[in-house]
Amino acid sequence: MRWSNALIPTLKETPADAVAPSHSLLLRAGMVRQLGAGTYTYLPLGFRVLNKAIQIVREEMDAAGAQELLMPAVHPVELWQESNRFGIMGEILMKLNLSGEGGGPTHVLGPTHEEVITDVARDLIKSYKQLPLTLYQIQTKFRNEARPRFGILRTREFLMKDAYSFDADVAQLNQSYDAMYEAYCRIFDRCGFPYVAVEAESGPIGGDASHEFMVPCAIGEDVVIHCAKCSYAANREKAEIGQVAAAAAGEAAPYQEVATPGRKTIREVCEFLKLPEARSAKFLIYMADDRPIGALVRGDHELNEAKLRRVSKAERLVPADPGPIEKIAGASIGSIGPINLAQKIAVYMDRSVAALADVVVGANREGFHLTGVVPARDLTHGEVHDLRNAEKDDPCPRCGSAMELSQGIEIGHVFKLGTKYSDALNATFLNDKGAAVPLIMGCYGIGVNRILAAAVETGHDANGIIWPLNLAPYEVVLVPLQVQNAAVMEAAALLEQQFTEAGVDVLVDDREQRPGVKFKDADLIGIPLRVVVGERGLKDGTIEVKWRTDEAAHTVPAANAGETILAELQARHAAIAEKCNERRAERAASRNR
RNA sequence: CGGGGCGUAGCGCAGCCUGGUUAGCGCGCCUGCCUUGGGAGCAGGAGGUCACCAGUUCGAAUCUGGUCGCCCCGACCA
Incomplete structure (x- = not known):
């Protein structure tokens, strides 16, 4: 290609809106151009890089025995209702009404393809003799992200390689999963990325085992917890926390109600009572599939919603609105607590709270708190779980050493789905005994555009981009x-x-x-x-x-x-x-x- | 959805507070000269319904109200 004939509109100055290095450099290098929030044109140079990434992904998928196909982006809404994800996905789904009349949505733009592939599988996979089978596509996904961010890192429309495995039993699933995991490693090795594979939360996709492939990077949206000693690594959404010793429970006096006039936040209450925040607990009320539940974590800790969702066995977990909360607790947020609510709602308590000798909580009376609450004595109605986000220096769940915290870009994610979708859509096959049983599934995604973002984030200097040889336009x-x-x-x-x-x-x-x-x-x-x-x-x-x-x-x-x-x-x-x-x-x- | 910021030429910005000829500057673009190993120089030129709508006013880029769009922080999240 002769440059004089090419469309390579480089810029001397950095566009004002670009914050992330990858964003500003891709713009300056004339590789991408923004159309609207979270929508980008890939100009010829950028498209060449995208195609290089696609080629690597395709080669490794094929080498791993996966077969490529192409599914539509427009899905009938019924399919999403059948899997019950029409509601669960919520606002992220882009909805269309193609009926030519009024009424609700008739179609959605696919944010992912478990439903469609399972529909394919239930019609076409009838026998265990057809298994194992892994299918993949490289296709545009649509997600109405609440907040597109950082140029091409988080967009409303993006290219995804999504693969789906179908197996007859768990042993076969494990093999399919391992083959994809290995293929991902090869893909990211070929891209020259300093990636790490971490244990991950599976989220609304469902399933029970999952790894994310992360590229460490300052603008990464995910927080990775890792242990330098035993190499345990996990997304913060998933990261477990090692056991902490419980404080010795001495002979304690009963708890007391104290006035905390006007003190709402943990900080205000603790300053007023002259107690460290680590000796207080906050009580958070959530709606777990329309059922209110309470979670108690230490004042200085963050609740991990994924962990709470798992122990409460909820499909969808959202913070409760103030109105219902006040109705349940009889006090406004800022004075609510777990005592005497056990009859009304399920209460889940973080282990760090359970380990305290005594703790301050809201009194469920406006402007009052309870001091000297002894969890082992006074909070026996709450289930105790690991419910909080891991912090720097928390003990590793494997070896107990202090863990570290870093940021990363999620470029790939592999899941063992099990029968979540085959059950929902009734996708069964006949096994070698002649019995109809649900297909066992896995799903495997790579954000192809993020390969570019990650490459630029990790490969640039003051003069511009430094492409890895295998991705360079x-x-x-x-x-x-x-x-x-x-x-x-x-x-x-x-x-x-x-x-x-x-x-x-x-x-x-x-x-x-x-x-x-x-x-x-x-x-x-x-x-x-x-x-x-x-x-x-x-x-x-x-x-x-x-x-x-x-x-x-x-x-x-x-x-x-x-x-x-x-x-x-x-x-x-x-x-x-x-x-x-x-x-x-x-x-x-x-x-x- | 909450908070903050911004919308003037392809890009970066000034002008707005304090309304008043033809809306400026730099980069880029076109023409010519000149230059030729790290974003040269000179001269000439093209390019803007000042996001949109409504209002105030003799007069609005500038003041007021609304709408839309974009960015950042948070919430949310495959």
Whole structure:
């Protein structure tokens, strides 16, 4: 491709709205352009990168034995009602009415495809002899995100690779899951990402085992908890917390009601009572599928809604509105507590509260709190669970060491679904005993656009993007410095031909621009290898070669420059492949251990 | 949905508070000259219903009300 013919609208200045490095650099490099909130055009250069990512994903999915298909984005609303996710998904679903008349939605735009694939499976998979089977697609998903963010990181419309496995039993499911997990590792190895696989919460997708693939990064929206000692790693939504010793329960006096006039928040109450926040507990009331429940966590801790949802066995868990809360507790938020509510609602208590010798809670009387509440004595009606978000230095659930906290971009997620959808949609097959049993499913997603975001977040410097070789829109940018000089252009054309014949993507910057402009743009768009052909070099019989990741350039003899440069490129590819193989071997070794 | 900010040329911004000829500046773009190894210089030029609607006024980019859009924080979340 000749730059003079290409649409590569680079920008000198950073667009004001771009906050994340990936956002501003993708805009400045002329790779994407915003249409509206959470909707982006991929310009030719950005689309080339997207296609590189798609190609890697496709190759590894195929290599893992998955078969590609393509499902529609427009789904009949009945299918979503059948799985009961029409309500659960809530506002995230983009709804359409295609009836030509009034009334409610007749269709939704697919935010994910468990329903559609299960519909395919219930019609087409009839026998255990057809199993195992893994199907995948690379397709646009639609989610009405409440708040699109950070350029292409969180958008309303995005490309997802979604795969679904169908198995006859749990052992087969485990094999299918492991094959996808391994394929994901290879994909992200090939992208050159410093990813980590962490235990994850499965969320509304359902199921009982799940891992997320995270790329560590400052703008990452997810919090990863990990233990440096035993390598336990989990999303904060999921991260368990090791046991903490319970305080010795001495002979304690009964609890007392004390006036806390006007003190609403934990901080205000604790300051007033001159107690640390860690000796108080907040009582939070949630609606668990329309049934009110209460959760008690220490004042200085955060409730983990996923954990509460799991122990309460709720499909949908949302904070209760103030009105119902006051009706239940007889006091406004700020004075509510767990004592004497056990008859009215289920109460769940975090282990850290249970471990306290005594604690301050709301009195369910406006402007009053109870001090000296002894959990072991006074809160016996509450179930005790791990209900809070892990914090830095909390004990590891495996080894007890202090855990650490970091941020990451979620680029992939694998789930064991079990029979959640096959049960809901009645997708059964005949097993080897002739019995009709539900298909056992897994699902596996990769946010393809996020591969670009993650690559730029982890690969950039002051001058611009630094694409990994396997994702770069072009591997080589060939820069003839004097386009009016016939010898320079001839040498460049020869190299272009050699690269093209070798199957190497090359961009020739044939623009009539001063060298500085070309160098700046080459750095900005992040092409891994820059080859400069100039009058000066040709006079000495040399061509300049510079890797985007290297500090300095080096020269190669002009006579056989094409071969030499192709050999360098091949060596880099080989090094990446070798590293991927090493990691693969490490994974195999750790599995056998 | 709550809080904050912003909307003036493709991009970055000034002008608005204190209303008044033809709305400016830088980058980019076009033409010419010149220059040619890290975003040069000079000269000329094109490009804007000042987000939209309504109001106040002799007169609105500027004041008032509303609407829409975008960004950030929070809530929410595959």
